[in-house]
Amino acid sequence: MLQIQQPSVRPLTTAHLAQTMTLLALPNVELRERVLEELSNNPALELLEERICPNCQRRLHQPGPCPRCSLQKQPGEPIVFLSPRDSYRAPRALPLDDPPPEREPAAPEDLPAYALQQLAADLDERKRRLAAYILACLDDDGFLADPPPFIARATRCTLAEVDEVLDLIARGDPPGLATQGPRQALLVQLDMLEGSDPRVSLARRMLEETFAELGKREFEAIARTLGASVREVRATAAFIQENLNPYPARAYWGSGLQSPGSDPHVYHTPDIQISKQGNNGTGPLTVEIFTPLSGWLRVNPLFRQALSAASGEHSEAWAQHLERASLFIKCMQQRNNTMRRLMRLLVKEQREFILMGDRHLKPMTRAWVAQQLGVHESTISRAVSHKSVALPDGRIIPLARFFDRSLSVRDRIREIVSKETAPLTDDQIAHILAEDGIRIARRTVAKYRAMEGILPARLRHKQKQPEGMSN
DNA sequence: CTATGGCACGGATT
């Protein structure tokens, strides 16, 4: 918590603030890069081993008592704690109480062996060994742990050879195996079914140009970027969802996550996980804020000693390192603290939304949250942007959606239209909403309706096409 | 004449 400040004349505050803000705006995956970079560049910075909480067996990544066990006090309050996530394999964190259903039934050796069998006949000795090496190094999702140039170096093959073998594997039976991630896997699979469907070309553009948005299901943004209609984008997203598999290895390892209805098709891991405590809807909500590494950062005490002992030209550079390290740690703590406070407030305020769906989202502005927390509103902006949160029902949504004023209204519009007997005009819908106390302009109804991919009243007529995919 | 979608303006957000 407290760092011994070097009596530095440097304007610590400006640098500190600037760096805090940049860290705050980073999603977990990028923060991981950032921390690793800092660790490798700065010898004064050190990552301590994780501990296991003797009580709840969770991994701890900060000094002091286990935050989860010690926090379980206040009945109405949500439980918010940081949770180390150094592996990005799981699609999302599993609820704390349930045993993980995935990845134990089949032996992990099965898949590589199976894949190798298909290829063996086509390859010479040298390439067969290369293929075996690659397959052995895949992570649990069937993706490459190392980039191709790395493999080339490790196996003393040329990059061209590596790419060739990779391509063969990827087009083998679990299509998309041994690619670099969900996106590449999907693209390979897309290539393989080319020719048949007109949606293929749009699907490719969506994967290539707007993959991040696709993961977050921001269909409007995709449509805008690609110049397609929201309707087309939705249809294509459904097409991708039905025909392609972002995690090729999972189909083989009997994961129960892929098939059931709970929207498994989000192609990235969340930064935050919210789960319910019990099965009844009354228990407190648990919020895990993922941190990129297990263990915790601190200034290396040996380095500090060495600095005081050292003299001469080194000491200045070393002092800078040390200052930078301590600064970085402060920034990380600042970030964690802000995220914790933010999430505690958000979950408390929006409990109904989290548990019961879009319609119960209370309108909330960032400015208001900033005032509650006593920070600048731009801080909230940074904290909220680029983050994704997994809800108890399995949906993964951008954190910014907590501030989407239109969400609950759009949900109501969808309901009104689905229950209508005769097609209602936008004006009528606006009127119905007004009776419920929602005063929005007719023009706005039209926009929301378009966003939801609902045709205008004139075109809805009698045949209704149930298009709802996210409920 | 009515229902919609396009364009632009003002306020909020970033």
Added chain:
DNA sequence: AATCCGTGCCATAG
């Protein structure tokens, strides 16, 4: 300071 979103005004399709 730049950008996004809700809304009003207006042209157009039916």
